[in-house]
Amino acid sequence: MLHLVNKSPYERKTLEACLRRAIPGSAILLYEDAVYAALSGTSVAEAISKATNAFDVYVLAPDLAARGFDPAAVVDGVQTIDYDGFVDLTIAKRNVQSWL
Amino acid sequence: MGDAAETSDAPAKKRFLYVNRKAPHGTVYALEVLEMILVSAMFEQDVHVAFLDDGVFQLRKNQTPAVLEMKDFSKTYRALEDYGIEKIFLEKESMEERGLSSDDFIIPAAVLDRKQMAELMDSMDVVLSA
Numbered sequence: 001m002l003h004l005v006n007k008s009p010y011e012r013k014t015l016e017a018c019l020r021r022a023i024p025g026s027a028i029l030l031y032e033d034a035v036y037a038a039l040s041g042t043s044v045a046e047a048i049s050k051a052t053n054a055f056d057v058y059v060l061a062p063d064l065a066a067r068g069f070d071p072a073a074v075v076d077g078v079q080t081i082d083y084d085g086f087v088d089l090t091i092a093k094r095n096v097q098s099w100l
Numbered sequence: 101m102g103d104a105a106e107t108s109d110a111p112a113k114k115r116f117l118y119v120n121r122k123a124p125h126g127t128v129y130a131l132e133v134l135e136m137i138l139v140s141a142m143f144e145q146d147v148h149v150a151f152l153d154d155g156v157f158q159l160r161k162n163q164t165p166a167v168l169e170m171k172d173f174s175k176t177y178r179a180l181e182d183y184g185i186e187k188i189f190l191e192k193e194s195m196e197e198r199g200l201s202s203d204d205f206i207i208p209a210a211v212l213d214r215k216q217m218a219e220l221m222d223s224m225d226v227v228l229s230a
Contacts, residue, residue, distance in 0.1 A: 008123050008154050010197065033126035036157065041199030062167045066125055068160040068174075 002093035006032035006100070009044045014099040019047070024054040027089055029081075031060035035067060038074040045075050052077030060086060116140060117148045117221060119229035120155035124174065125165050129230040130158045131173050136228065138176075141183035148224070149180070151209070152191035152217060156198060159190065159205040177207050191217045 003022050007014045015030075015037050022028060028051065030038050037044050038059040051057055057078045061071060064080070071080040081089070090096060118137050122129040140147055151159055163174040180188070188209040195201065195211070202211060212220060221227055 006126070008126070010154050011123070033123045033154075036123065036154070036198065039199055043197040045199070063125075066163060066165040066168045066170065067123070067157060068163040070162075 001026045002089055002096045003028045004096060004098045005030050005034040005037070006098075008033040009037040015044075016047075018097075018099040019051055022055055025056075027056040027058065027093060029058045029060065029086065029089060030078075031063050031086070035059050035063045035069070038064070038078045039069060040073060040075045048075045049077060058085070058089065113144065113146045114225040115146045115148065115223065117150060117224040117227045119221070119227060120149070120151045120158055121153040122158075122230060123154040124158045124160075124163070125168065125170060130155070131171070133228075133230045134173055134176055137180065137185065138183060141180075141185055146187075147185050148187040148189065148220065149185060150189045150191070150212075150217060150220065152194045154194075154198075156190055156194045156200060159207060159209065160200070161204060161206045163206075174206055180207070189217065189220060 003018045003026055005015045005018050005028060009015045015034060018028060037048055039045065048057065058081050059074055059078050061080045061082050064071065074080060118133055120130060120133055124130040137149060159177060163172060165172050188207060190209045190211050192211050192213045
């Protein structure tokens with residue numbers, strides 16, 4: 001399953017809601033304001049780092065770049081993908097859940 | 101303070117604070133407040149602008165929203181100085197939670213801790229926030 005998260009982890013709890021329910025082995029894509037969750041050196045970095053042990057965690061590069069961050073700024077274990085990768089993930093997974 | 105009006109019928113300047121608490125591109129709040137600030141510059145008030153919570157991301161340097169085919173208004177913050185708006189504040193705790201330090205921002209700003217930010221808000225005549 002592919003889980004989509006698009007809200008800032010500092011403002012909303014949708015990432016937390018996702019992490020609590022996603023089954024190990026699932027894919028989680030952070031995009032739009034959720035890309036802030038992928039950054040290292042933050043108060044949420046540890047939770048994301050831990051999540052990479054159980055899930056395939058991805059972050060959308062164009063949304064990172066738009067907000068002024070380089071792929072090098074993300075937590076180790078989080079994979080950076082572009083729009084083509086987003087499409088490939090959507091096709092590869094049997095179903096998709098958006099945590100709006 | 102103490103800058104009394106020149107004549108009795110000239111309105112006194114009010115202390116205005118614009119509070120920015122939203123990240124810049126996921127919603128339209130940041131751009132809307134920025135436009136409001138630019139308009140306010142015409143009214144010659146004592147304008148202050150604060151960035152806290154996700155609002156600190158608005159001043160992040162190297163933003164390239166053109167990759168999303170969105171307007172890059174982050175450069176407009178640099179123009180605030182030209183409009184006489186130089187009282188810009190960032191909240192320290194908000195920066196730290198988000199892994200940001202003073203050299204990550206597009207314009208210089210005074211860094212206040214949470215208590216100082218609270219006092220700044222409390223000291224204002226008018227507070228507008230998003």
